[in-house]
Amino acid sequence: MSTVSVIGGGPAGLIAAEELARAGMDVTVHEHMPAVCRKFLLAGRGGLNITHSEDFARLLTRYGDSSDRLAPMLAQFDPQDLRDWCAGLGEETFVGSSGRVFPRAFRATPLVRAWLARLAELGVQIETRRRWTGWTDEPGVLRFAGADGTETEVASDAAVFALGGASWPRLGSDGGWVETFRDRGTEVTPLRPANVGVCVGWSDIFVDRFAGKPLKNVALSVRGHGGPPARGDAMITQTGLEGGPLYAIGAVIRDALDSGEPCVVEVDLRPDLTVDRLTERLLQRRPKDSDPTWLRRTTGLDPAAIALVRESGGGTVPRDAAVMARLIKAVPVEVSATMPIARAISTAGGIAWSEVDESLMLHRMPGTFVAGEMLDWEAPTGGYLLQASFSTGVTAARGALAWLTPSRAGPSG
Numbered sequence: 001m002s003t004v005s006v007i008g009g010g011p012a013g014l015i016a017a018e019e020l021a022r023a024g025m026d027v028t029v030h031e032h033m034p035a036v037c038r039k040f041l042l043a044g045r046g047g048l049n050i051t052h053s054e055d056f057a058r059l060l061t062r063y064g065d066s067s068d069r070l071a072p073m074l075a076q077f078d079p080q081d082l083r084d085w086c087a088g089l090g091e092e093t094f095v096g097s098s099g100r101v102f103p104r105a106f107r108a109t110p111l112v113r114a115w116l117a118r119l120a121e122l123g124v125q126i127e128t129r130r131r132w133t134g135w136t137d138e139p140g141v142l143r144f145a146g147a148d149g150t151e152t153e154v155a156s157d158a159a160v161f162a163l164g165g166a167s168w169p170r171l172g173s174d175g176g177w178v179e180t181f182r183d184r185g186t187e188v189t190p191l192r193p194a195n196v197g198v199c200v201g202w203s204d205i206f207v208d209r210f211a212g213k214p215l216k217n218v219a220l221s222v223r224g225h226g227g228p229p230a231r232g233d234a235m236i237t238q239t240g241l242e243g244g245p246l247y248a249i250g251a252v253i254r255d256a257l258d259s260g261e262p263c264v265v266e267v268d269l270r271p272d273l274t275v276d277r278l279t280e281r282l283l284q285r286r287p288k289d290s291d292p293t294w295l296r297r298t299t300g301l302d303p304a305a306i307a308l309v310r311e312s313g314g315g316t317v318p319r320d321a322a323v324m325a326r327l328i329k330a331v332p333v334e335v336s337a338t339m340p341i342a343r344a345i346s347t348a349g350g351i352a353w354s355e356v357d358e359s360l361m362l363h364r365m366p367g368t369f370v371a372g373e374m375l376d377w378e379a380p381t382g383g384y385l386l387q388a389s390f391s392t393g394v395t396a397a398r399g400a401l402a403w404l405t406p407s408r409a410g411p412s413g
Helices: 011-022 038-046 056-061 064-076 079-088 109-121 178-183 204-210 244-248 250-258 275-282 291-299 303-312 321-328 384-404
Strands: 003-007 026-030 093-095 100-103 125-127 130-135 141-146 151-155 158-161 188-194 198-200 214-222 230-236 240-242 263-268 331-338 346-351 368-370
Touching (some): 011 109, 038 109, 079 093, 079 100, 188 250, 214 244, 214 303, 275 291, 275 321, 291 303, 303 331
Parallel strands (some): 003 026, 003 158, 158 368
Antiparallel strands (some): 093 100, 130 141, 141 151, 198 240, 230 240, 263 331
16 A cells, blocks of 8 residues: 655645545655644634635636636536535535525534544544654655654655645745745745735825724725726725725736835726716715715715725815716725735745646656645635645645556557
């Protein structure tokens, strides 16, 4: 029986362990935190969005430049496969109004509990408080440090690494693996924050009144950069903006910040109305209307949206209806930076695609596979992150099985 070490106890690592154990491998999961799936469990507290129900072609677009590489992996373990897997653990799923998919329990805890029971039945060993520190000079031998600093060496026939990115380091994903892989000659694109809020220099008056308030049903884009606007609700914070639309254009925001030019996010406060239609409404101003009353009565803007318009003009608003209409469709918000990576939901960057084959085995280290956020891809929230983590975990596991037992790979062409 071949032995496989899985390093990392998040979704990508555990699904790889399950796939390997089902095929009869002797599998041990090594996790440096006191328990597995800590980030997964925390993410599930507010409603575990595990995948998305949109059609496959649309799904692929969510992965940007990595869509071509991820396509075969997402195809071999697709959203329906993930939903069936959840059902097999006793957690039926449902599609929300936005197309997002959730378990009926709406939490991760029941799913993880059932999953760990299944892994135990399959004979998977889970070793916690064991931080991977590198390789020895002997092929296939890994080094680990225990909580007390004790060093151990573990030999295995293959290894699957699923150590995550560098977001939420207190839950285990701290990016500590990067330099160890680079020392072995592996190209690793720098890890950067993704699905993260942005920093804006709000005035004190604006922050005092509106921090914590949402901007409802807006569309966001980055001035001077292509791509469709991202719609949804954004949240005003003490330091800037958060929320799904920001996350969806996060890569564009990073590119704009990297250019060295001012990065301006344009907020369309009324995406369902044209400039001409807004102008018609705004022309209906009554002589005694204050600016807030005018905007609220003719366009339906709420106090937070009206305050954003005022903030963009330094406390004043244009009186001309056409000028105001154009402003409502593109309120400029200058972004100075993204929030730090420790505040991000996920990370961009990771092991370059050129370093792995189609089964996610490292070219430089045969028998070593990588999965999940360690790879250089990113996606917005909405179930896409977890879907790709599961899909790449399955791909890496099947790659390891094919490498360990060549007959599984089928006849060569």
